[in-house]
Amino acid sequence: MFRLSAVIKGIILTVLLAGLSGVSSLGAEEVKLHAGMASPVMLAGKKQNAYLKVSLTGQIRAGRQRSPVNIAIVLDKSGSMSGEKIEKAKEAAIVALRSLDANDIISVITYDSTVQVLVPATKVSDKEVLISAINRISAGGNTALFGGVSKGAQEVRKFLQKNRVNRIILISDGLANVGPSTPAELGGLGSSLIKEGISVTTIGLGLDYNEDLMTTLAVKSDGNHAFVEHAGDLARIFDYEFGDVLSVIAQAVEVRITCNEGIRPVRVLGREAEIDGREVVVILNQIYGEQEKYVLLEVEVPPVADGGSMEIASVDIYYAGMTSKKTKGGHRRGHLHQKVSATFSNSAESAAASMDKDVMLAVIESIANETNELALDLRDTGKTQEAQQCLNDNVLYLKTWEKLMNSPKLRILIEYNRQHSENLDPEKWKQTRKGMRNLQNWVKSQQSYNSQNDEDNDDNDDDKQQEGQAK
Amino acid sequence: MKPRLFIIFLLIVLMPLALLAWMGRRMVRDEREIVRHQFENLLESQLRDIDTLIMKFLQERERHLQDITDRIYSDMEKSSIRALIRKESIISQAFVMDPKGRLVYPDQTGALNNNEKAFLDRSRQIWMNKELLHLPVAEQDISQVEEFEPQQAISYSRNDEQIAQVQNKPVQQVSIPQNMNILISQGRGWYLWYWGRGIHLLYWQKDAYGSVIGAELDRVRLISDIIGELPDTSPGKSSFAESLITLTDSKGSVIYQWGAYEPPENATPKVSYPLSHPLQSWKLNYHISHGEMEAVINRGLWFNLFSGLAAVGLALVGLAFYFYRESSREIRQATQRVNFVNQVSHELKTPLTNIRMYAELLENELDEEQGRGRNHLDVIVTESQRLSRLIANVLTFARKKKSQLTIRKTPGVIDDTMQMIIDGFQPTLKAKGITICFDGNAAGSVLFDPDILAQIVGNLINNVEKYATGSGELKIATGQEGGSTKITIADQGPGIPEGQQGKIFQPFYRLSNKLTDGIAGTGIGLTISRELAKKHGGDLRLIHADKGACFQLVLDTPTSENKPGG
Secondary structure, eight states: OOOHHHHHHHHHHHHHHHHHTOSOOOSSOSEEEEEEESOSEEESSSOEEEEEEEEEEEOOOTTOOOOOEEEEEEEEOSGGGTTHHHHHHHHHHHHHHHTOOTTOEEEEEEESSSEEEEEEEEETTOHHHHHHHHHTOOOOSOOOHHHHHHHHHHHHHHTOOTTSEEEEEEEESSOOOSSOOSHHHHHHHHHHHHHTTOEEEEEEESSOSOHHHHHHHHHHTTOOEEEESSGGGHHHHHHHHHHHHHTEEEEEEEEEEEEOTTOEEEEEETSOOEEETTEEEEEEEEEEBTOEEEEEEEEEEOOOOTTOEEEEEEEEEEEEESSSOOOTTSSEEEEEEEEEEEEEESOHHHHHHTOOHHHHHHHHHHHHHHHHHHHHHHHHTTOHHHHHHHHHHHHHHHHHHHHHHOOHHHHHHHHHHHHHHHOOSHHHHHHHHHHHHHHHHHHHHTOSOOOOOOGGGTTOOHHHHHHHHHO | OHHHHHHHHHHHHHHHHHHHHHHHHHHHHHHHHHHHHHHHHHHHHHHHHHHHHHHHHHHHHHHHHHHHHHHHHHOOOHHHHHHHHHHOSSEEEEEEEOTTSOEEESOTTSOOOHHHHHHHHHTHHHHHHTGGGGSSOOHHHHHHHHHSOTTOOEEOOTTOHHHHHSTTSOOOEEOOOSOTTSOOOSEEEEEEEEETTEEEEEEEEEOTTSOEEEEEEOHHHHHHHHHHHSOOOOTTSSSSTTEEEEEEOTTSOEEEEESSOOOOTTOOOSEEEEOOTTSTTOEEEEEEOHHHHHHHHHHHHHHHHHHHHHHHHHHHHHHHHHHHHHHHHHHHHHHHHHHHHHHHHHHHHHHHHHHHHHHHHHHHHSOSSOHHHHHHHHHHHHHHHHHHHHHHHHHHHHHHHTTOOOOOOEEEEHHHHHHHHHHHHHHHHHHHTEEEEEEOOOOSEEEEOHHHHHHHHHHHHHHHHHHSTTOEEEEEEEEEETTEEEEEEEOOSOOOOGGGTTTTTSTTOOOOSTTTTTOOOOSOHHHHHHHHHHHTTOEEEEEOOSSSOEEEEEEEOOBOSSOTTO
16 A cells, blocks of 8 residues: 655655755855756767756754744635534634744634635734634635735735745635636736745645645745645644744745856746846745755756866855844845856766766656646646546656666655546546646645645555654 | 593694604605715715725835836846846836837847746737837927926826826826936826736836836736725724625626625626726726615614604693693583582572572461562562572583483473463562563463473573563563474563674673673573473574564473373
8 A cells, every 4th residue: 555654754854864965065054055967977079958956955953943924824714614624724723823922923814705804914922812713713605715815915014024934824625706716817926925025825625626726826926735635634734834834944045047158048847937048047935944945957068078077057045044143134145156067978877877866856756747737738628548648658757767766756756647647537537636736736846745635545644644744 | 521632632643743754754755865865975985985095006006116117227237127027026027118119128039038928928919009109208298398397297187088088098297307317207107908817007107218118017916915905804894784895807807895795696786986097997886785775874864754753742742731631620620610519509409498488488478568578578589589590500500511401291281380480570570670471372281391491481581681671571472383382582672693693502601792791690591491492302592583582492392181280
């Protein structure tokens, strides 16, 4: 039997170790930078595409004081949430609330057809008042999701400070049907919010929510996304999310990769990026403690003679440190710098041997993810056959690499892709689609937790998984 | 008496109330229309306030955008513009256009990022038509500016009709530059176009050479921020419990709504209000539940009407009660007086009877010769007879009131009784200069009440004695026909004036003229006489006579089988 929780635990450990054993990082900073090529030794005398990975890991030091948070909990209380869902959501919100202290700011917004700012942004000083306000929520009505998030953003904006973790947590089980309600529009809102340093974490409940809407909003605003099929799992997911939020090390992270003369940036895998000539800019909203966030750049490298070496790019990271001392400007701007270079050889063996497994793994994950996305698009347009073929090819691709790398994460991806390819028929599609989106988003966002409860993996041991995640 | 009084008082209270209520209802109906109108005005003014709120917000955005475009003008490096766009959350893209209408940024010939591609895609029509070049900032505008004093500025306000008519044309403000170091703005304003899901807003500034620098507001973000500005559905925030305000876009779909009311599908709003430029295709709609609206409209009106009615009703009831109390007290007092008189009369009756009896006995015992004494005795007898009649009248009146009047018919001859009565009056009448001429034609034995006959005729003769002194002959005639007896009593006195003939039978009515002045009377004699006559199955009438008063008494006197005294 396939045990998701154990595997995830494994992955997280691996990722952590990889992050900790970073080869070269500059400065004893709270954020560790590691930039490297998938294969630092490349074949000589040939124009080729190569992958560059910029990896950022937050460091949690002993005695660290967490940064204060500024959270808006946006809770869907439309008719479909009535019963267990709303109760569990309330419980989860209350549990989350209890983990905050007087430096934190919280607001609670509920929406059905209209929006209610239940608790305007306020310091968490009197928890009991807030809890009783949350307890009074009851479900009924339509879903004005856009309005809810907008009001949430408005509340967060009241205390928008660079040294706070500014976040909206949206819990919904439905489709948006009042106000702007297309994934593009919600994504647009996410893109705009991230410019202000506000991320939206979306938690989809049940099987009826619009996963494109929820994931786009989360991805574009660099928030987390989780899909909770059973309301009972909500508290756990909320716990993870709060764990993330409370562990934020750096915010407003700008990754600037400047390619050297002759090197052409092709694209950034799985992330929004701005490529201008030889300069690539990627914005990450935050770096969590002991979690790796990375940027994968595909570059075109010109032919270089055997034995030669070439500087590929220089990487600059600018970020707002959360735990560092405040300067006059309010927050400190951190800067990390690293140069990436490659050597060239005629020997294919030495090139293969030089392969950085960690970077390559990220590349494979991203490519497999893109294939998975393509399959979803195909299935959406009714091309079930092609979609299945696409997924099967993906499984083969992943299996080939899995033999080489022996990676547990690749095994998870293989298993998921296999399951997806088997569950494309109409009666299972709704759930499979959510699973695919969730998987895609999990890989893309490089988020620590994944809430997917696959049908076949219902024997997941919650406690074990939680243990693994907490690590 | 009591129920009638009650009905009268009820009428006094209810009639004016009903009238007032009816008038009030009509007034309320008219008033309702006015109030409904005022109410709709109120709703509209609330929507106008919201519009003002949104426009204020847009003005802030305008200032922000002006700052952004100024900054672009000061540094037109591509990377700087890109960095600015990355940082500014409210805009989705910016552009720089040279005076010939060529885009300098984003440069279509160079490498574009996704954002820029998408922007060029959705704004293609603008660049193709070079619409921004033809913005209403012509050279003459600039020359106009120069003609004015430096402090003054030409500004076409939002409400300028010309501008409002041309929907797609931006509002322009031509103003004197405030900062010479930055953009020398020869025009600025909103430009709007429709693409994809709705309206896109672009803010532009034009420099002296005709270059246009602009920034596009992020459409979704704009909506989100406007939502942020608008109220939410917290209890107590809206003026009316069951109302909903919606903001709809150009397609009529709801962007945002607030209020604790779910209008039925496709319900038309009570009031709609389009937003001001540049969002004139958006509308604010006020939905309010019918019940709530009626309640609000009626609240004041019916309350006023009902409170008015209640006040008037209360006043009327108070007044009626006061009158009722007054009148009932008077009635009670009158009754007490009547009772008192009755009792006194009753008490007087027995001693008077004794006085009469003994006086008459004494009269019989006295010799004819004892003239003086006999004359005195006559006076006593007649005066006591008069007094008996008076008392009889009072008692009869009292009995009539109590409906205790009874008739006891006995067989007898009318003429005999008449003769007896006349004999009783002879001495006094003689003294007053009246001679009785009796023409008796009722000698048949009939059934009648001699006491009542005596009372009636006595009253009539008494009146003659009182009011027709010295009038000469008093004609009394009797006649019988069938079962009734007719008695006519005609004097030669002053008679009764025409106008008052109808009233003489009313109780306590006394003719007021020289004749009656100084003559005592109770005013109930004729009343009682007529009542008694009616009780006896007949009537007492005043009939026409050439001179004096002529009364005709008719009595029902069935023929008696037994001979009287037989």
